[in-house]
Structure formats: structure tokens, C-alpha cells
Amino acid sequence: MIHRILLLMFLVGCASSKTVVTSTTTSPVGPVPNPSTMTPTAALTATERQIVAAIDPKNAEGLALLERVVNINSGTMNFAGVRQVADILRKELDALGFKTRWVDGAAFGRAGHLIAERTGTGPRILLIGHLDTVFEPTSTFQKFEKLSDTTARGPGVIDMKGGDVIMLQAFKALESAGVLDKMSITAVFSGDEESSGRPLSLARADLTAAAKKSQYAIGFEDGSGDPRTAVISRRGATNWTLRSTGIPAHSSQIFRSDIGDGAIFESARVLDQFRSRLSKEQYLTFNPGYAIGGTDVRTDSTQAGGSAYGKSNVVSKAMSVFGDIRALSPKQLADAKSTMSAIAAASLPHTTSEITFDDGYPPLAPTDGNRKLLALYDQVSRDLGYWPVVAVDPMRAGAADVSFAAPYIPMALDAVGLAGWDDHTDKETADLRMFGPLTKRAAVFLYRLSTSPPR
Numbered sequence: 032m033i034h035r036i037l038l039l040m041f042l043v044g045c046a047s048s049k050t051v052v053t054s055t056t057t058s059p060v061g062p063v064p065n066p067s068t069m070t071p072t073a074a075l076t077a078t079e080r081q082i083v084a085a086i087d088p089k090n091a092e093g094l095a096l097l098e099r100v101v102n103i104n105s106g107t108m109n110f111a112g113v114r115q116v117a118d119i120l121r122k123e124l125d126a127l128g129f130k131t132r133w134v135d136g137a138a139f140g141r142a143g144h145l146i147a148e149r150t151g152t153g154p155r156i157l158l159i160g161h162l163d164t165v166f167e168p169t170s171t172f173q174k175f176e177k178l179s180d181t182t183a184r185g186p187g188v189i190d191m192k193g194g195d196v197i198m199l200q201a202f203k204a205l206e207s208a209g210v211l212d213k214m215s216i217t218a219v220f221s222g223d224e225e226s227s228g229r230p231l232s233l234a235r236a237d238l239t240a241a242a243k244k245s246q247y248a249i250g251f252e253d254g255s256g257d258p259r260t261a262v263i264s265r266r267g268a269t270n271w272t273l274r275s276t277g278i279p280a281h282s283s284q285i286f287r288s289d290i291g292d293g294a295i296f297e298s299a300r301v302l303d304q305f306r307s308r309l310s311k312e313q314y315l316t317f318n319p320g321y322a323i324g325g326t327d328v329r330t331d332s333t334q335a336g337g338s339a340y341g342k343s344n345v346v347s348k349a350m351s352v353f354g355d356i357r358a359l360s361p362k363q364l365a366d367a368k369s370t371m372s373a374i375a376a377a378s379l380p381h382t383t384s385e386i387t388f389d390d391g392y393p394p395l396a397p398t399d400g401n402r403k404l405l406a407l408y409d410q411v412s413r414d415l416g417y418w419p420v421v422a423v424d425p426m427r428a429g430a431a432d433v434s435f436a437a438p439y440i441p442m443a444l445d446a447v448g449l450a451g452w453d454d455h456t457d458k459e460t461a462d463l464r465m466f467g468p469l470t471k472r473a474a475v476f477l478y479r480l481s482t483s484p485p486r
């Protein structure tokens with residue numbers, strides 16, 4: 032999962048939203064009960080019991096594989112390391128009968144992606160993993176370290192090599208129960224989830240192509256760290272640039288009918304109206320991260336900065352403001368863009384303002400389809416004797432690759448991977464008690480989806 036480091040501050044509010052999130056976002060309270068004390072209910076079928084029984088005997092093998100891939104540095108820009116992790120997963124997938132291929136990432140400036148496919152009689156399920164981590168070779172955090180019988184620390188141990196391995200272990204159990212051959216699966220392991228290549232249209236082309244032919248999308252990210260939650264919605268991220276102009280003149284003449292208010296007052300007007308019109312909308316945030324204004328403005332889009340020259344006694348000629356928007360649904364994003372554009376267009380005398388938008392992650396909206404998928408997952412969890420599962424509050428979910436699948440897929444769910452805490456820090460830790468139970472839950476879930484009617 033990506034936790035974007037923002038230069039920016041949020042202007043957050045709540046009220047008057049048209050986007051409805053159901054009460055399934057209520058967070059679970061208290062520590063997670065130990066899964067080893069829980070027993071499956073009678074609701075599991077004979078095949079599902081076979082799948083479940085195949086998992087624990089292979090947990091040690093799975094954890095050894097996890098240790099092996101965590102010990103390979105695969106920071107996004109370490110292309111050789113990303114490739115090495117892909118090669119290890121690929122061998123496992125080949126052995127399970129998947130057709131695998133490596134998509135080279137030269138065209139979008141990254142290592143590339145591993146894609147594994149198989150076709151059976153069931154509806155196609157898109158599974159999403161990633162090979163890279165936020166820890167480049169320069170990081171001091173490089174190795175898997177067992178902290179206790181139930182915890183292990185390491186770069187990517189939950190985000191998301193743990194999820195990748197859970198996916199593989201689930202496949203192995205489905206194979207040993209004799210049902211993998213009937214399943215239609217496309218698994219996409221991105222090599223650049225933590226820092227996507229550009230253009231995004233190329234970097235995510237294989238993921239969106241896979242989404243277009245699939246009925247379900249399941250992300251194996253680590254999520255909130257609590258196995259009693261999953262993700263059905265994530266806010267998208269779009270950048271914006273506001274450019275205002277004014278007429279330079281002696282400061283003593285500002286506001287004169289032929290000179291006007293200057294660029295900086297014009298930008299200030301726009302920003303203030305953004306705040307007064309939009310800051311109370313639930314799940315919408317927008318933030319001016321930095322601003323440069325004066326008589327001579329130079330911006331550097333690659334360095335996220337720039338320089339300005341101006342004098343206190345000269346009416347400002349130009350102002351540029353750079354910010355982002357986070358929105359929960361495509362409609363909320365479109366409405367916000369149109370309000371912001373209209374505000375920018377209503378310029379003060381002798382000034383102009385123009386706002387442009389650059390879309391990054393699309394929103395993963397909390398659709399009815401996603402809620403139904405969560406209900407199926409919740410049922411699997413209960414049938415296994417584990418915890419009920421509710422949706423994570425989207426204000427607490429970062430951006431992730433499943434969002435790119437969202438516009439093309441009727442049902443999506445994320446965060447079914449390995450639970451733990453402190454991802455993206457050098458304390459990233461996996462809760463190893465969850466490894467077997469979460470593999471069982473994923474395997475039975477995939478099996479049930481594969482036996483559901485095709486769309």
C-alpha cells in the first residue's frame with residue numbers, strides 16, 4: 032500500500048456528501064482473538080475442508096519462502112532485485128500450471144510486472160500483488176528477522192511479500208484439493224506499486240486489461256493490520272496546478288480600475304473559495320501544497336519546487352499553486368473538479384486563473400458490488416470459525432493498485448494479505464499467527480468465487 036508522503040497539509044471536513052458509506056465501516060474493538068482457538072463451523076463443504084486441511088502442513092514452507100523473498104532487496108528502483116523476486120514467484124507459479132510472463136518495464140521506467148494466468152470453467156478472478164517495496168538498497172532495513180514465535184520483521188514482510196506468499200500458498204491448497212484446474216485466474220504482480228512508472232497508461236496497461244476480462248478483483252495488500260477488516264473503498268489521488276496572472280504596476284496603484292488586484296490576491300481568492308465551498312464535504316480533501324508568486328516565477332515540475340522574484344512595491348504578475356485532491360468516487364472527483372474550475376474562472380478585475388488536473392490513482396468507490404464481495408468474504412471468515420469482517424474507513428486506507436482495476440470490474444476487495452503493523456517503516460512486522468488462518472480464508476474465498484456463476 033502506498034502512504035504518500037505529502038508536502039501538503041489537508042483541509043478536512045465532514046457533512047453534506049452524496050457518497051454513502053454503510054455502517055460496515057464500524058471498526059472492530061479490542062485485540063484480535065487468537066485464531067488457533069477457533070474452529071470451523073459445519074457450513075464448510077467437504078471440498079472446502081480438504082482445502083483447509085492442506086494449508087497448515089505447508090505453513091513452514093511458505094514462511095521459508097517469505098523469508099527468502101524478504102531477504103532480496105526489491106526497492107522499486109532496484110530493477111534487478113524486483114526481477115529476482117519475480118523469478119522466484121514465477122517458478123512456483125509455473126509448477127502450479129500457470130502460464131507466466133514477464134512484462135518488461137522499460138517503456139514506463141520501471142522493472143516490469145509478472146503475470147500468471149490459467150483458464151478453467153469458473154469466472155475470471157483478478158488477483159493483485161506487488162514485487163517492490165519502499166526500501167531501496169540504500170536503506171538500513173534489509174533483512175528478515177524473527178522477533179518471537181509469532182512475529183517477524185523485514186522490508187516488505189507485510190507490504191506485500193506476505194500477501195504474495197499467502198496467494199501462492201492458497202493456490203497450493205486449491206491444487207491439492209483438485210480444484211485449481213477449474214479456476215480462471217489472472218494474477219498480476221506489479222514491479223512498481225510503491226512508485227508507479229509513467230506514463231500510468233503504460234505502467235498499468237496490463238492490470239487494466241486483466242480487469243476488463245475479470246469478474247472479481249482481489250488485492251492481497253496488508254490493509255489496516257486487523258484481520259477483522261478489509262478494504263472496499265480507497266480514495267483516489269489527483270494533482271492540480273493553479274496558475275494566476277495579474278498586471279504588474281506600482282504597488283500604490285493596486286485595485287485601480289485599469290490595474291486590478293494582482294496575481295497573488297487572485298490566487299488567494301481562488302484558494303479561499305475552494306476552502307469555503309468544498310472543505311465540508313465528507314471524504315473529499317484538497318490541499319495546496321506549495322505556492323510561488325511574484326513578478327518573475329519559475330517552477331520546476333520535476334523537483335516539486337521553484338523560485339520567485341518580486342518586490343513589495345510591485346503588484347504581482349504571476350502565482351502558481353500546486354496541490355492534490357483525494358476523492359472517494361469518480362463522481363465526487365468530477366464534481367470537485369468542476370466546482371474548482373468554475374471558481375478559478377470567475378477572476379478578479381485584470382487577473383486570470385486557470386486550473387489544470389493530473390489524475391493519479393482513480394478512486395475505488397464503495398459500490399454495492401464491493402459490499403457484496405465483502406459480505407462473501409465475511410461469510411467465509413465466519414464459516415472458518417474466525418472473526419466477522421467489516422470495511423475499513425476509507426479515510427484510513429491509502430492508495431493501491433486495486434484502484435486501477437476498479438473502473439472496469441463489478442466487484443473488488445483489497446487487504447486480504449498478511450496482517451501486521453508499521454509498514455513503510457523499519458519496524459514493519461508480520462503477525463505470524465495470522466499466516467495460516469489468512470491463507471485458509473483466502474483459499475476458501477477464491478474457491479467460492481470460482482464456483483459462482485459467471486457474469
Ligand SMILES: [Zn+2]
Pocket residue numbers: 032033161190191224252253
Ligand atoms: Zn503495498
